[in-house]
Amino acid sequence: LWNFFKALILRWCILYFEVSQHFLKEICQTYTNRIYFATIYDQEHRIPISSAYLYNKGGKNCGSDSWFLEAMNLKNKSMMEEPRVTTEEQKKSQAVSEDDKNIYHYDQGHLSPCMHHTDEGKKIAMFTLTNVVPEFKELKNKEWSHYENQEMEKFEKGCYKTHVIVGVVRGENIKKK
Template sequence: MLLLLLQVLASCLWLGHSEVVTSFESSCPQFFFQNTPPNEALVPENPAWICQRYKNQYYFATLYDMSRRIPVYSAYIYQPGSGKRPNTWLIEPQVSVLSSYPKTMERERTLSKEIKITLEEIGKHQAVLQDYKNLTGLNRGHLNPNSHHSDFNSRTATFTLTNIVPQNEKLNGGAWNNYEQQTMIKNTKGCNNTYVVVGAVPGNNYIANGRVNKPSYIWASACCELNTKDRKTWAVIAENDRDEVKSLTLGELEDKLTQLYGRSRVSLFDSACPRK
């Protein structure tokens, strides 16, 4: 009986944890239009599929590149709201080859003190706070921005380093911020649901002594449900060394990413989302 109680307690405690999964379709498909994530053309050599969970709820999905220590993309449903900006940074020890590590989205110091995981172990397959210190001309750029979420917990969930890339400081605070705050509001008028995929194309440069890749491009795409039959889409892309965002159709972005990744044809959404 004691063993049974311990098993029940353990299962309850794990309800609040993020998860590295084998596929988004089987674990957190709700963040993708028609439960269809981008195709395999974007999958890196050393991937981690993360259902980002915080305080007993999924908030978004991230395909993470464990070799370059940056997200490939984050996918979420656009639900903006006003509120306080979180003042914390989280890491996810489940991005590890060691299954014994806990899967809680947590602060570095908490894991170090309470779970006794060293910073070296944490950083084997993901970025840590030290990687983003003493940057010049770059800062921590969200793919899934906290302002696109409606409550404090959902905004806090975006402050995980698996959702962050080294982004040009001027771009992050300038043209990209204008896209996130102004263009998205304008484009989503009349939308019942807006599914978003935001990503980063790996570049040739690194920060933190070669640990974390600096993306060459940042891109975003959206598929909006106007009603049960009609949908509209849009997309943007920005070079990560210029304060400029270029507007594209979804089809044009997929063409550009197919060229940049140099693999098979890129598809970001289900075919029901218009490409023009």
């Protein structure tokens, strides 16, 4: 799945969104030394472009009190809890919580939402800042929420495994508060 996903997304990103391949980072999202999903990440704009994962209806009980940083430029291979004060080194390679705090009418939207997973470790792994994008609150709370919850169940019916590839279109007109 990873090789297919990588080839498809890299070709697609460069062709349609003029994203320089130089800034794209392939991430195997790892928590407690276990890989849970794959992400193509734009380090220049500090936003995930696309993620791939296996869907399993996970139900409720999603949420984490903590956000995690991906270990892509750190010595440890697993993501780590975001410190209260992030360093410039961390900000060079990925999003940090303060990036989205002052964006008007937006909320953090997960590319790979925790309700699509049954494993508790995988649910926690969804709370990495390399898995979230600014998403219109209205869209997140209505149409997209319906899609994430009800529509995905329809796609899964009759399938042994459901592979999901989801991506974003990065906007240029995000308004700050």
